[in-house]
Amino acid sequence: MMHDKEYYSKLGFKCGLEIHQRLATAEKLFCKCSTNAQGDLVIARVERRQRAVAGEMGRIDRSTSFESSRGRKFVYSVFNMSSCLVDIDEEPPHEVNREAVETALMFASAFGASVPDEIEPMRKEVVDGSDPSAFQRSMMVAYGGEISAGNSRIPITSIFLEEESSGIERTEGNTVFYSIDRIGVPLIEIDTAPSISTPEEAKAVALAIGSALRLTGKKGEHGISGGAMRGIGTIRQDVNVSISGGTRVEIKGLQEVELMDLFIENEVERQRRLIEIQKKLKSRGAEVSRMPKDVTSLLSKASGKVISGALSSGGIALAALLGGFSGLLGEEINPGRRLGSEISDYAKMAGVNGIIHSDEDLSKYGIGESLRLEINNAIGALSSDAFIIIVAEKAACSAAIEFALSRARMSLSEVPPETRSVADTKLGTTRFMRPLPGGSRMYPETDSTPIGVSREYYESIKKQTVYPSERIERLNSDINNRQIAGQMAMSPKLQLYEYITSKVKGVNLVVATTLLEKMKELERSGAATETDRGVLVEIFNKYASGKITKAAIGEILRLSPKSPDAVDLIIKEHSLAKMTKEQLIREVKSIESSGGKDIIKEIMSKHRLNVDGDELSAIIGVGK
């Protein structure tokens, strides 16, 4: 259902991106903990509560006040090496990590952005528990700049340096479990202007920003070091979408950029349908009741397990009238999602499983036609009306129905501004996460001091920066093979390649193909997963100095030496040394004298790993 540019322009489509990229620094942004949590152990679990507090301007933000009203409990896993008291909100932050600030400024320069004279660390209030301090430290490091993707140039509005939040482990009822090992890892956020004109363009812009982040690097003694961390989960995309008559909705945490256009198309469609429903509701004079009714005794007649299970464990059933909503709760607004699903999402925020509504097939809950009529009578519903029912423990049920009714009420007047998360990756659908936050949740980080950025400082950072075009140019000329150079530019092994080739000269193409092809093959087969970079330098040194053949490189890697010293030992034990010219001549002569015909074939079949084919050809005088 791809539409053209005109279609989106007519709808008043607006779209902007927020790209989040973890930085490849050794330490976290405001403490000395390692950013590498691999193999770390949980040493404690800490339980906390959070509540909404006023921002700097004295107002409580709608998103935080909503989260706070859910009254949830948070349990944090505390780690040995990758978390400390700062991460669990038991110690003020340390000095800001200069490496992270400089990396952020380096990226700012890659987008041609301007930097303020002073960076002001702020607290962005988040009370969903993802941060034990109930805020994320965040600072605006640059504004302005742009990104080109194909023929379009999209302005970059702002660039932020902030702390990564914690990873969610699981949710049990009203308790959410988080791991704080990755909290505080420096993250850069790149925001574009909302001037993207189609879903496909959004995807292209996201790819262009991602590639700029991967390819911008810093000159150093060990070659170029990239500023961006690589690997799964290190880059995330948030998309902001709106259409005329709709509102700005943020879709959070898209990890696969390939599916971005599908999500955007669906969001456009969702808003379009919600606007249509809104019009219908208006013309019907629809109304949402403010008085839910207890229908526990009525529903005790329902035979379905869902209802009887909840009631028998002490739950209650509340029903509410949605006047004039008949048929509209069941209207599909996205694949597999209805207005009913939207209302259900809000109810779930109170910890219930969802809602039952009158546009559903009620027989699956064991509600027959006569019971439906009784419910209608109890709440005063006519055939043009709809109802929703929630069955759950009393407190949760009362809170849930209020949340649900507030969403139903919104459908009369607006597409609510929301932050949404992925509901179904394949279908490209989303679900309500929390109200869209505003500026009220910002507060100065009083525990740290402003960071001055003089013009000279910014210039000195620019001088050390290697920009994407320059890096690609350099790869092209070093590798001398455009295809391999292009692959290397996109590869997670780029930094490793640059490290090795800063140490070993003249074998760039072999290093590149080994890393791109051989290593991948070995990794896939389970051998040589994480080879030490010192070992790789040693192996390529042996090759560059003619001690081993190209064919032997893969064999040595397969035997996975644990240290550079072990490389020699493996070469000796497995007879992987390259034959010297003298040995080769002797071998050729001995085969000639025993009447061998295809000398090359015979030697290569015996000594494949020890003989350089070109050298052999040269010796027996058969040029290629």
Added chain:
Amino acid sequence: MYSAEVQGILSKLGINVGDSISVALGSDFQEGILMPRSGAGDSSILIIKRKDGYNIGIRYRAGMRIEKTASGKPEFSFPSSGVAQGPGLPKISMIYTGGTIGSKVDYSTGGVYMLTKPEELLHEVPELGGIANVNISNLMSIASEDMTYIEWAKIAEETAKALNGGARGVVITHGTDTMHYTSAALSFMLKGLNSPVVITGSQRSSDRGSSDAFYNLICSCIAATRSDVAEVSICMHSSSSDDKNNLIRGTKARKMHTSRRDAFKPVNNHPICTIDEHGMIEYISEYRHALDKPKDRVSAITGFEPKVALLKAYPNSDPAIIDYYVNKGYKGIIIEGTGLGHVPSAPSIAGLSWIGGVKAAVDSGVVVGITSQCLYGRANKSVYRNLRLLSDAGAVHCEDMLPEVAYVKLGFLIGNYGMEGAAKMLTTNIAGEITARTEFDFPVG
């Protein structure tokens, strides 16, 4: 605030802090609200709050165009709120004295500073309205490191007044640094106490959603409303989790961590009880129970002798410090000795023995008390020869009293009972500061 130059330019343009402005230089353009400049950064850099809530700093430069786009409100205050009222609930008093518990951003330094309107706290903890009928008394707003015996006396008097006025209990909010000094002072000063007097504070300021202030206030109000602990106590987190608070005897508490929520620990003592936010009170150790019909009204005995010093003995320390205080007319000295209560007695460097100084002080009528910098355990006067020398010199070993508590106690005793009374009563238990038995399972650290 802003530098004179910047301030001059802003005034000329009629721009005040809080106004919306735009700032343009070349192609650079920013707009937002002009924020107060904190003392922490460069005073010629304008702080602008953008629409997204972020602040950024833009240096004023020649040729920069600054325009006022809208007038704003100059004050930055929390939402106003009424005092929590729980009709039919027990009446308690909350005495606000300052500290982190009511702190928010202070633009003069960029750090945090205390609230001037403590009711704002209640706005953020509406649960209190369901626990008690809380009457707020805004007594003072002082950082706990700035507290003196003058403030201790004021707090003691205010507490007695509240209790005699019918309050079921009293909650005192206080900075944490010297909370245990105040708790000791109140323990000695409040006589005839028949109600819970609970001191609380927070390690994380209440302007953050994760602040321990909320949990501490809830648990303290529960303690003041529902417990029968007729003592002065400290109510703070028992662990890093928001799941339980300790109620610690005011004379046995000490701040043992600079920043953790569970910084306060009972030393040579168990907590009196633990309390959670649901009102569950679990009693752990012996305490003074409130009587149904109290004999007396509460009185505040607030005399205090400020000429009492707290000294620390350590390797290479110069005992001349004792002479210094004696010459200044000090009447009491508490020494934090090493181990069981030692001071340097026969060091190889001549002149570093404290014995002579202690003896001279005692001889001149000064009361000298010995405590241990180990904190945990009991001072002893006879195990080692050097301890006997100290004791022979006339110093009094203060049992298992904490050094700070011994210091407060000595000032209180001299201030109210004179030198002779003080010498006699220093080692007599008044408010739980000395235990008779050192129990095996008093936790260390």
